[in-house]
Amino acid sequence: MGVMGGTFDPIHHGHLVAASEVQARFDLDEVVFVPTGKPWQKAHSAVSSAEHRYLMTVVATASNPRFTVSRVDIDRGGPTYTIDTLRDLHAQRPDDELFFITGADALAQILSWKDIEELWELGHFIGVTRPGYHLSESGLPQDRVTLQEVPAMAISSTDCRARVADGEPVWYLVPDGVVQYISKYQLYTDDRK
Numbered sequence: 001m002g003v004m005g006g007t008f009d010p011i012h013h014g015h016l017v018a019a020s021e022v023q024a025r026f027d028l029d030e031v032v033f034v035p036t037g038k039p040w041q042k043a044h045s046a047v048s049s050a051e052h053r054y055l056m057t058v059v060a061t062a063s064n065p066r067f068t069v070s071r072v073d074i075d076r077g078g079p080t081y082t083i084d085t086l087r088d089l090h091a092q093r094p095d096d097e098l099f100f101i102t103g104a105d106a107l108a109q110i111l112s113w114k115d116i117e118e119l120w121e122l123g124h125f126i127g128v129t130r131p132g133y134h135l136s137e138s139g140l141p142q143d144r145v146t147l148q149e150v151p152a153m154a155i156s157s158t159d160c161r162a163r164v165a166d167g168e169p170v171w172y173l174v175p176d177g178v179v180q181y182i183s184k185y186q187l188y189t190d191d192r193k
């Protein structure tokens with residue numbers, strides 16, 4: 001089982017391509033997208049409500065039979081730590097092998113994550129390339145981390161939010177349903193919903 005954690009504010013094609021590539025390479029049965037509760041790294045910035053981020057993730061992944069969405073981080077409440085995500089998923093599916101997917105930027109910070117030693121025991125880590133970031137496994141245990149090149153998608157949620165705020169299009173950066181969802185609920189305009 002692949003695990004794709006993220007703020008998904010909004011989910012975009014960079015997330016979806018990374019998940020699809022890792023699913024194919026490791027022949028995973030399923031990739032679970034896990035929208036964060038309040039991300040601890042983003043404690044000081046405004047993040048859209050968990051329900052909006054959850055629903056956009058559902059909309060974006062609905063057409064892929066191997067993609068699902070989990071509410072574990074949203075329903076736990078409080079700041080999200082990956083160790084809790086993996087513990088909860090492991091408790092739900094004790095027989096499944098977990099492959100945690102992270103972009104190059106997140107992988108570079110992994111040593112600062114909570115309970116790092118237990119993290120290595122709970123799953124494999126797949127670090128994927130991301131434009132603008134250097135993908136490296138230095139300092140990380142080689143038997144737990146695999147690096148994977150994925151098609152370069154120079155897309156970030158930060159840029160998508162800025163585009164919407166500036167009245168610029170996000171078509172083809174995010175799935176069509178997400179474009180429509182953002183517009184329907186007027187996300188990323190003036191007041192953060």
Ligand code: ATP
Nearest residue numbers: 005006007008014102103106130153155156157158
């Ligand atoms: P923000 O700009 O708000 O931080 P983001 O685009 O970085 O948003 P996140 O939800 O923070 O998206 O990222 C979730 C995971 O997806 C992280 O592991 C991140 O590295 C990875 N990721 C995000 N965008 C890409 C991309 N374009 N290519 C590869 N991996 C990505």
Ligand code: MG
Nearest residue numbers: 007105156157
């Ligand atoms: Mg990010």
